[in-house]
Amino acid sequence: MKKWQPYLLLSPLILLGLLFLLGVGNALVQSLGYIPAFNMKEITLKYYRQVFNEPALFASVKVSLVIAAVSSVLAAVFGVVLCAALTANGRVRNKVLQIVRIPILVPHTIAALFIIMFFSQNGLLARILFHMGTLGSQADFPAILFTTNNIGIIMAYLWKEIPFVAYFVLALMSSINATLGEAAENLGAPGIKSFLHITLPLCMPAVNKAFLIIFAFSFGAYELPFLLGATIPKALPVQAYIEYINPDLRHRAYAMAMNGVMLLITLAISAVYYWLSRRTYDKGGNRFGS
Amino acid sequence: MELSLKDISVTLSGEEILKSIDLTIEDGAIISLLGASGCGKSTLLKTIAGIITPSGGSVFLNGSCADNLPPHRRGTVIVFQDLRLFPHMTVADNISFPLKMRGVSKEQCRKTAVELLEKVQLEGYGERKINEMSGGQLQRVALARALAAKPNVLLLDEPFSSLDENLRQDMRKLVLKLQKEYRITTILVTHDRQEALCMSDRIALMKSGKILQYDTPERIYHAPASREVADFFSENAYIDGTVTDHAFTCDIAAFRTEMPDGPYQAVLRPGAVRIGPWDGKRDFQVTEISYRGEDYGISLKDQTNGLVLNTSVPSPCMFKVGDLVSVQLDQEKIILLPR
């Protein structure tokens, strides 16, 4: 292998990475008020100050954090449970896996439409329950869409992310289960103990990665809160999008500052999480499969 | 604990891997499963341990059927070929894992781990991480962990194959010592005939999912049940002949025997073939000489009928390829197999 060969093979990835970084960098520069096209050339933190002085911001941050945290934690937990079930039932696995793959492939907007179809107050479920006489009127169906409890958004995320976590962890979990898990049972550990003491701890690096991915995504993604969320307060990405499409182009710096805040929060949380998970797994022996 | 297999068959992915295996190991004995790679040795161990469910037959532990015992309650502990130590635990935690699973107190776990570490000559290594140990040390940790589970039956899957020769000798001694000390019924899987011969009370020789012969090392070597068994232990030549009136006769030999009349095949092991005498009929030609340290291996070919014999001569070797020599057979060492 020649020295430059790995770089050549990686070049498409590097190119994409550069484009991405360019975009992020551009946004950050704009958030500092430097947009020569609109004749804005002064570097300033003014827009960040404006953003932080906006009382609605904290409400938006909170909404986004709650949605991301609740959906990601639940998705990680149930994803691992699903993954364990798939691992334990080797025979049906491949058939079930086809079904598990569907939610991963379906776009978020379609997921939102499903949720509206089934769970809105004039959706399928409400109608069925009404006709069965369980509900006095369709309006008695609990409001989970377009309200501040954000249950609809979280449900839509879970529908997509539980399979994602399961799929992401499955290869590692199967291989650990077939070797070390088998050894643990052979040494006298019942299946559940073998899972909790051996297989799960060794899968945690993969679970952590999956968690970080879905957390960062659900914190920053805009479709689901836009389609299923309350009017006020709006999730951070929705708010940022609304600022972005403001007809006054000079308002863009403000929108970009909001994106900057989102980026900072994501980075900070990822850093903390990364640090926490490292600390946990460096205590034991070496880490497996990561 | 006595282990007994009755008519065990195993099918994996539609392929019959084990075919009607019968085997009994008395309490406290150590036997070898000897066979070429891929003949089903590991599969048999996993079947005994309940990891693989046989398609037919039963496993008995001390006479009672173990088929419905799940793996974690069988007490048939495997030291896997790839060891399978837990990488996220220390050496001591690995060893006390089986105890922890039984709810043994932390204090007792620690004590047992220290004790077992001493038994496998790894005093003071308890707090090491798994990735800080050498191959030979890991081998011993795996052995200690298996012993901690207080096995009814210990199943060793090629435990020495990854070690270099010196370590291998040490480990063999250690295993034998501990096996005798704890009197654990043990199956040692190996593809090394020397290892099987020197370590076991009995040897079960396997080929393509079947047991060809199950016997003591001496008998399996000196009284092989078939040509396949004889071939596993040495490079033999075979000559057809017949026994009539207590005398075996073939092309190149004739001697007295107690075998009943009938057609036989004489197994000529290298040890049964000697070069000489000098004034004998020189109808064998030296076709190959290979140096082996202690001695030379020599292949000889009969000029008249093409029969190839193998033998050895002590170092230094005074022959060279192409020499013509005479050959003598040691009648005591010739084995007769009915044809």
Ligand SMILES: Nc1ncnc2c1ncn2[C@@H]1O[C@H](COP(=O)(O)OP(=O)(O)O)[C@@H](O)[C@H]1O
């Ligand atoms: N899960 C499996 N599915 C199908 N065939 C298998 C499986 N495991 C092992 N085998 C086959 O069974 C045979 C015996 O394997 P194994 O017991 O590992 O042999 P050994 O330990 O004697 O080398 C091999 O031919 C192997 O390919």
Ligand SMILES: [Mg+2]
């Ligand atoms: Mg094997």
